[in-house]
Amino acid sequence: MNAALSSSSGGVWAASWRRLKTDRVGIVAMAIVAAFLLLVLLAATGLVAAGWQREVGVPNAPPGVVGPQPPEDGSAIAAPKGPNVDLSDIDPLAPRYAEWAERAKAFKTEAAPRSDTLPLGGDRLGRDVLAKVVKGAEVSIFVGLAAALAATLIGTVLGALSGFFGGRVGDVLEWVYNVFTAIPNILLIFAFAAIVHRGVGSVVLILALTGWTGIYRLIRAEFIKHRVREYVRAAEAIGASPWSRMFRHILPNVSHVALVQLSLHVVGFIKSEVILSYLGLGVGVDQVSWGTMLSEAQNELILGYWWQLAAVTAFMAVFVTAFALFTDALRDALDPKLRGLE
DSSP: OHHHHHHHHHHHHHHHHHHHHTOHHHHHHHHHHHHHHHHHHHHHTTSSSTTTTSBOBSTTOOBTTTOOOOOOTTSSOOOOOSSOOOHHHHOTTGGGHHHHHHHHHHHOOOOOOOBSOBTTOBOTTOBBHHHHHHHHHHHHHHHHHHHHHHHHHHHHHHHHHHHHHOHHHHHHHHHHHHHHHHSOHHHHHHHHHHHSOSSHHHHHHHHHHHSOHHHHHHHHHHHHHHTTSHHHHHHHHTTOOHHHIIIIIIHHHHHHHHHHHHHHHHHHHHHHHHHHHHTTOSSOTTSOOHHHHHHHHHHHHHTTOOHHHHHHHHHHHHHHHHHHHHHHHHHHHTOGGGGGGO
């Protein structure tokens, strides 16, 4: 029986992979998502964007394609014209200034030269926007993936318990579910954010605790449907325990629902992290994410420095769009209704 189940499971996943390979848009989207995940891994190991905090350019350095900007009007003040004035008549210490300047040179450290332009421009401190947006991708994408995994785990376990056992267990879990869904999701997120410390772990915890309800509802319905089917009854007849029936027999047959919900929640949680960090409720001040970059770009845009906003918007739009398209392709590939077409 186990061999037959393993063979059937392998056939299902193989058929899903064959359907996914025929979707060209899905394959391209998967490649883009894989490239972003590789970039996040390299940033996490310090191979790229390790020096995102270094001030390598002049403040608000423009992108390389724009070139250095001329100084603004009034930045230099012309020396007044008129008869020569002996500064010693005004300041008795004026003759000593040259001597003190020579002595100061012996203690002065040479600062590293700063670039007038950077590939994607610089921020108000002269930090490279390209390095910041890559490091921000590491934080935002990690938060989205980790929070989605945690929310999927919570929703799947609670939904399995409620759908399989029912009775008082189901009533208690339904009450908890109704409490969480009775409050608007955005208000619930802000309420949790107000009582925890800022940081990546806190954001993951907040999103996981507020995002499991949709997964719970779907998994509960699937377990209610499958617990009375013949293969589950057969497993019960041969002495399989309730936990074995739940996680060895039913769960593999509803795993496609959890997987699709996982991928859907990644995009939603990335957007939620961006909103929280934009409002100052997300990652700490010593970290960078797409949300904190958008918050900084808001002030820079008023002064005409648009490149940080353009960089973070482009990176976020490409990843979110690619992940959404990949999720659609994955949902179609895992649809049980299409298995009969193979």
